[in-house]
Every structure is written in C-alpha cells, then in structure tokens.
Amino acid sequence: MNIAIVCYPTFGGSGVLATELGKALADKGHNIHFITYQQPVRLSGFHTNIFYHEVRVPTYPLFDFPPYETALASTMVDVVNNHHIDLLHVHYAIPHASAAYMAKQILKTHQKDIPVITTLHGTDITLVGRDKTYSPVVTFSMEASDVLTAVSNNLKEETYKNFDIKKEIEVIYNFVDVARFNKKPVKVFKNLIAPHHEKVIVHASNFRKVKRVDDVVKTFLLINKTIPSKLLLIGDGPERPQIESMTRDCPASANISFLGKQEQMEDILPIADIFLLPSETESFGLAALEAMAAEVPVISTNAGGLPEIMVNGYNGYMSNLGDVEDMAKNAVHILSHNDTLAQFRANALVQAKKFDISKIVPVYEALYKRFC
C-alpha cells in the first residue's frame, strides 16, 4: 500500500508513534510518505520505501501567522496526486484532521476519494482541542474522518465527554518495539552517571505544565533522603527554566542533571532504576511504556489512560495526582531491596510485551485493508 502519514515531527508522543508506525509498515513492504514541516526526530538513516515531504510555509509581510494548515492541505493534495496514495493517516487532530478534510474535498474534484484516518493522541482532545477556539473545527473534522481511532479507552471516553460527536471511535493502543529498548545498560555511561552505584531515576517529557515536572523533582528529593540516587531529566519545554531554578537551590542539586532532548532513548533507559511520570493527565504514556520495555519500573499518577498500561504493585505503582509522598514511598519500596527491584524489572518487561510492535502494527494494517 502507499500510505501518507501526517504528524508532528517533534519529540512529542504522537510524532514518535506515527514515525515508528511508518517505519514498521515500511519494513513490511508498504511505501510510506511522511508529510510534516521537519524531518521527524525518530526518522534517521536511509529507507528505500520511506519518503519525506516537507510542508513549506511561505512567509509574507501581510502574515502575522503564516497559514500552515493551508500549506499542509496543499501538500497532501500534491503527494496524493503524485504518489498514488491509497490513504491518509493523520496523527493528532489539530490541525491535521481539518487539513485532511480540506485535502479530501479538493481531491474529490480530481475524481479521487481518499480515505482519511484520524488518530487522536491526547492533548488534541483533553487540553487544546476542547478549547472553544478550536472545538467546532475539531468536532467537525473528527466526524468527517472515515475512521477515528484513539490510543486508549480513556481517551475515547474523554472524546465523547468533551465533543458532541456520534462517530465510532476505535481504540488501538500505542506500541513499543520491545527488542529495540530491551538492551543491556552501557557500563561506561552508567558509571559516569552513577559512579558510586547510586540508583538512577529518569523522567522524560516535553516539560509542559501537564507533565508536573516539579512533582518529579519533589518526589526525587524525598527518595534521595534515604536512597543514594541521581535524577536524569530528559527533554525540554516551557517549564524547564522554572524547574532548573527550583533544582539549583535545592540540597541535592548535584544529583540532578538535565540532559535536554535525546533521540537515543533506548541507550539511556536501560541504565535507569525507576521512571517517574507524575502527569496531571496522560492519554496513554508512551514514554512510560518505552521505559517498561527497557525493564524499568514506573512510578506514576493514576491519571487518564495510565491504568490501562500499568498494573499497580506489579510493574510499578500509581498514586493520586500530586501525592509526591506516596510516589516517593513506592519508589523507595522498590529500590530498597535488590530482589524487589529485580522482580519489578522483570514484570515491567512482561507488561511491555503486551504492547509490542508485533501485536499492534497488524491492527493498523487490517484497518487500512478495509479501504484498499
């Protein structure tokens, strides 16, 4: 099949998932055409059947806001017309679903009926999309998609709660390539981060408010009181300056490192002993799943779709939002005994395997086959 995938090229979960899906489909022989404004971060190297079409947004003195959505819809029309595309799969509703609707209507005038699949990822529904500035367009374009999917049951419920739509939403869970993340820790790297065999706590996100990175730091400071440990903060975003100044003044500041944006998460995660994800909401928590595949127990909130990938007391623990004492207590419980840590590590892997790439990609393929 010739499939066009529209996504954000950044470190956000939706872009990561879309890129990994495209790569997996290409491995199975499909031709994949990524349409976005920048080379997706997880798309490196040369693949004979992966193509990247950059959306160029011309600037003009009249535009305070260059019209990306118009440029995106035009690029979709061009790619569909020139590369025999069978279907458009757009990830993250805003503005991809409405741009796809526009492209679909234009293509109808070229006697082409291009199927549009929209995958909802999270904040396009729970945070941004429900704002009344966007809501009418999001509602309309979700309803107009040929198929609407969501990455968890929780996100499906949130969508029906927040939008007046009748369209059936199919849940297709996110996935992880377990074999890629299940690596042995690189000793030199581990020794560099934890020279005295300290435990390594990791958080990775886009440092938006919803991620509650301040709770990551608060939880770590409590853990650090009893367990010699290091905190690695991975990623970047609007909250980072505030978090940096918060950590600068704290007693354990020498044990906290900011690694910035990292592409090779599969090399970093295996040195971790705990992954912290205290988010306010999380439709799925792909970052936590990648950690689990690297055999890292997860300490998180019980928000959103997290209870769909976590088993409390098995591969980690879930606490109420903001309860940093409970999160720290649970982490200390796991980290205090090597046997307990080993058991949680093994369980994390078992749990991650339920969401292995080999189980989920065929579900998307079956969905595509309905149209081809």
Ligand code: GMT
């Ligand atoms: O994690 C983010 O804030 C980025 C965001 C995105 O769309 O890029 O992630 C959402 O989609 C991911 C992939 O489906 C999910 O794993 C994340 O849970 C979800 N984020 C939120 O719901 C906050």
